[in-house]
Each structure stands twice: as C-alpha cells, then as structure tokens.
Amino acid sequence: KLPPDKVQHLIPCAPTDGELEMVRAYVKAGGDVSKLSGAEKFFVKLMDLVSVKQMLKLWLLKSQFEPRVNHIRERIQLVENALQKLRTSENLRQMLEVILAVGNFLNYGTARGNAYGFHLDPALDMIDGLKANDKSMSLLVFVIEQMHTACPDALKWIDEFELLADASKGIYIY
Structure with a gap:
C-alpha cells in the first residue's frame, strides 16, 4: 500500500x-x-x-x-460548540440587553423607541459609528466603559468566546 x-x-x-x-x-x-x-x-x-x-x-x-471526513467532523463540532456557547451565554445576553436599553433611551419618543430587539450587524455598525460631539469616543466604547464600571461581569463574555476565533475560520475541505 x-x-x-x-x-x-x-x-x-x-x-x-x-x-x-x-x-x-x-x-x-x-x-x-x-x-x-x-x-x-x-x-x-x-x-x-x-x-x-x-x-x-x-x-x-x-x-x-477518512482523514478529510474526520477533519470536517471536528470543524463542525467546533462550530456547533461555538454556537451553543453563543446561545447560552448569560454575559453576552446581558451585554445585548444593555445595548438595547441604550438604543431605546436614545430613540425615546420615536418610532424606534421601546424596541424589543434589534438586528445585530446594523446595530453594532450604527453604535460604533455614533461618535461623541468631540469625536473622542464612539457609543460602543462608551457602552463598554459604562458596563466595565457598572457590571464588569457582563464583559466576561469576551473571554468566554476564545472558541469563536477558531470556529470563525469555518469548515474548509482541503
């Protein structure tokens, strides 16, 4: 052979x-x-x-x-584990709740106020794009700094997702 x-x-x-x-x-x-x-x-x-x-x-x-199939199975398992981590993370959920609350506060009295949820990509792009009057910081940085002070445990989601870096590479068939 x-x-x-x-x-x-x-x-x-x-x-x-x-x-x-x-x-x-x-x-x-x-x-x-x-x-x-x-x-x-x-x-x-x-x-x-x-x-x-x-x-x-x-x-x-x-x-x-067989080695290719095993490699693909490992990658699929990695992605599934990362998705499960995303779905069940209380810290990420808390962070997203704060972002929703900030968005509702900023949009109070408008059609966008009192929202029950938001689409992640456009919302994060928007809050990262919103700057203070002096352009020194974005709304996203402000939210993170406020969370660091008020509820630092909510920022632990960042450490929880080390797994996401590898899973984000996707599943490639070589």
Missing part, C-alpha cells in the same frame, strides 16, 4: 493518453517491446488500464477520504 504522499508524487509522472496511445500503436504494429526504454516498457504494462492518472487520483482520494 502506497502512502498518500507517494501517490501524490506519482500523479504528475503518470503517462498521458497520448503517450499510451503511441505505445499501443507501436505494439499493435508489431514493434519489438524489448527495444523500448524502461519507461516505455512500463507504459506497455499500463496501456490496458483505462486512465492511469484518473486511477491514481481516485486512489489518492480514497486514501484521504
């Missing part, structure tokens, strides 16, 4: 269909196989195979299939 790395190196060395056809024509015309070079004699042995290169690629795929 050849290891996958050896099979990988064999693929570029496999005879092309044209090379096999030339050897096939030579043998069919009654050419003397003993006069052929070592590589050409090897091609004579391979010429009855349908597609050597394709067979090598399939062999390589078969040998790598």
Whole structure:
C-alpha cells in the first residue's frame, strides 16, 4: 500500500493518453517491446488500464477520504460548540440587553423607541459609528466603559468566546 504522499508524487509522472496511445500503436504494429526504454516498457504494462492518472487520483482520494471526513467532523463540532456557547451565554445576553436599553433611551419618543430587539450587524455598525460631539469616543466604547464600571461581569463574555476565533475560520475541505 502506497502512502498518500507517494501517490501524490506519482500523479504528475503518470503517462498521458497520448503517450499510451503511441505505445499501443507501436505494439499493435508489431514493434519489438524489448527495444523500448524502461519507461516505455512500463507504459506497455499500463496501456490496458483505462486512465492511469484518473486511477491514481481516485486512489489518492480514497486514501484521504477518512482523514478529510474526520477533519470536517471536528470543524463542525467546533462550530456547533461555538454556537451553543453563543446561545447560552448569560454575559453576552446581558451585554445585548444593555445595548438595547441604550438604543431605546436614545430613540425615546420615536418610532424606534421601546424596541424589543434589534438586528445585530446594523446595530453594532450604527453604535460604533455614533461618535461623541468631540469625536473622542464612539457609543460602543462608551457602552463598554459604562458596563466595565457598572457590571464588569457582563464583559466576561469576551473571554468566554476564545472558541469563536477558531470556529470563525469555518469548515474548509482541503
């Protein structure tokens, strides 16, 4: 049994269909196989195979299939764990409640006031984009500083999500 790395190196060395056809024509015309070079004699042995290169690629795929599946399973599990962490984090929930409360306070008396929830991406873009009059700090920085003072435990969600960095790389099939 050849290891996958050896099979990988064999693929570029496999005879092309044209090379096999030339050897096939030579043998069919009654050419003397003993006069052929070592590589050409090897091609004579391979010429009855349908597609050597394709067979090598399939062999390589078969040998790598289980490790690839295991890798994908590990990545899926990592993403599932990260999602579960997001769903169940009380600290993140508290942070989002504070952001909602700030948004409701700022929008008091308007159609956007008294909201029960918000879409995360646009809301975070908006509060990061809102600046103080002197442009020294964004609303997001202000909220985080206030939380650091009033309820520092709520900021622990940042430490809880170390797992997210790896999970955010997604699931790639190599």
